[in-house]
Amino acid sequence: MGIYPKAIDRLIAEFSKLPGIGEKTAARLAFHLVDAPASDMTDLSDALLAVRDKVHLCPECFSVTDGERCDICSSADRDRSVICVVENTRDIFAIERTREFGGLYHVLHGAISPIEGIGPKDIKARELIMRLGQNDIREVIMATNPTPEGEATAVYLGGLIRPMGIEVTRLAKGIPIGADVEFADEVTLIKAFEGRSPIA
Amino acid sequence: MGIYPKAIDRLIAEFSKLPGIGEKTAARLAFHLVDAPASDMTDLSDALLAVRDKVHLCPECFSVTDGERCDICSSADRDRSVICVVENTRDIFAIERTREFGGLYHVLHGAISPIEGIGPKDIKARELIMRLGQNDIREVIMATNPTPEGEATAVYLGGLIRPMGIEVTRLAKGIPIGADVEFADEVTLIKAFEGRSPIA
Numbered sequence: 001m002g003i004y005p006k007a008i009d010r011l012i013a014e015f016s017k018l019p020g021i022g023e024k025t026a027a028r029l030a031f032h033l034v035d036a037p038a039s040d041m042t043d044l045s046d047a048l049l050a051v052r053d054k055v056h057l058c059p060e061c062f063s064v065t066d067g068e069r070c071d072i073c074s075s076a077d078r079d080r081s082v083i084c085v086v087e088n089t090r091d092i093f094a095i096e097r098t099r100e101f102g103g104l105y106h107v108l109h110g111a112i113s114p115i116e117g118i119g120p121k122d123i124k125a126r127e128l129i130m131r132l133g134q135n136d137i138r139e140v141i142m143a144t145n146p147t148p149e150g151e152a153t154a155v156y157l158g159g160l161i162r163p164m165g166i167e168v169t170r171l172a173k174g175i176p177i178g179a180d181v182e183f184a185d186e187v188t189l190i191k192a193f194e195g196r197s198p199i200a
Numbered sequence: 201m202g203i204y205p206k207a208i209d210r211l212i213a214e215f216s217k218l219p220g221i222g223e224k225t226a227a228r229l230a231f232h233l234v235d236a237p238a239s240d241m242t243d244l245s246d247a248l249l250a251v252r253d254k255v256h257l258c259p260e261c262f263s264v265t266d267g268e269r270c271d272i273c274s275s276a277d278r279d280r281s282v283i284c285v286v287e288n289t290r291d292i293f294a295i296e297r298t299r300e301f302g303g304l305y306h307v308l309h310g311a312i313s314p315i316e317g318i319g320p321k322d323i324k325a326r327e328l329i330m331r332l333g334q335n336d337i338r339e340v341i342m343a344t345n346p347t348p349e350g351e352a353t354a355v356y357l358g359g360l361i362r363p364m365g366i367e368v369t370r371l372a373k374g375i376p377i378g379a380d381v382e383f384a385d386e387v388t389l390i391k392a393f394e395g396r397s398p399i400a
Contacts, residue, residue: 003297004293005266007247007251008266010247011250011251014243015244017240018233019228020225021229029218029221033218034251038252041251047211047213047214048211048233048241049242051207051208051210051234051241052238052241052242052245054207055207055234066206066208070205088231088235089234089235090227
């Protein structure tokens with residue numbers, strides 16, 4: 001706009017770079033901070049710089065950590081023979097909240113997408129194969145998203161891993177708990193039929 | 201949660217303090233920055249500190265500025281005999297976009313709200329009265345919001361200003377352009393009837 005003071009315009013521009021933050025929301029955030037105590041801006045700035053300086057990828061699973069290795073990789077309580085492969089770090093935390101999975105993870109940092117020009121070399125695929133070769137792994141659970149990209153990634157990696165004598169599995173697809181059959185999309189319904197199981 | 205690295209938890213907490221940003225959105229923003237180039241965090245941090253250090257209130261109208269006085273107060277092209285009173289700085293920019301108003305502004309930084317314990321002393325009311333006393337003002341346009349708080353503020357300030365021999369006006373209330381009469385609320389409809397004008 002150029003009608004705000006330059007420093008505010010710049011802060012709005014920086015907020016606008018964040019996902020899901022349009023120019024109007026960015027302006028609301030910037031003016032909130034202008035009216036808030038100056039310490040709020042200091043605190044947010046400090047928090048940003050702490051993440052920039054302290055957080056890095058775990059060299060083993062490529063999750064985020066502020067230690068040498070991540071908490072999961074350095075834990076003695078995890079089953080080191082099962083690796084759950086996810087697209088993004090946040091998927092790990094979603095799965096951890098279930099307290100169901102006790103193995104290790106591997107973060108690909110993306111999924112194969114020919115349309116977007118993202119190939120196996122652009123994700124942590126080679127690192128996964130190397131890791132599987134160097135460790136005694138029994139099963140790899142492909143927990144990539146049920147999207148064309150996530151499927152392509154699971155199929156591609158599965159094709160590389162199975163010949164290594166490692167079992168490769170894929171998360172079940174179906175109707176989410178609490179959802180309505182009426183409103184489920186066709187592909188999900190087809191997957192739900194395919195994956196149907198006998199009532200116990 | 202405490203399941204993320206500490207630095208990320210702290211950044212999520214800081215983002216969550218912003219209006220309209222819940223914990224999930226804050227986590228999305230934080231992880232976006234973790235995956236983005238480190239310069240993105242540096243740039244946002246720099247922008248925050250620039251606002252903290254450079255932006256302050258205009259001593260005349262209490263809008264925001266990075267200069268001594270704001271652009272509007274220091275402009276030679278504005279009608280200095282009319283003051284438009286608004287609750288927040290952002291209202292100024294909304295009005296400026298119309299290019300209709302050529303006078304000066306006064307930002308109250310709030311509105312009177314007995315329920316929230318906000319009285320005349322908590323907003324820039326005394327500063328407005330002093331300013332009116334020291335300058336040759338013809339009209340004060342009350343552009344506070346058409347809410348109970350904005351109305352109370354307009355009525356209260358009007359009662360102080362009118363005895364000074366200054367005309368006090370209030371922005372028109374009615375059905376917004378493009379809206380549907382069918383969906384207008386009752387109070388807006390009543391105000392629209394009260395404020396009806398002959399068809400030219």
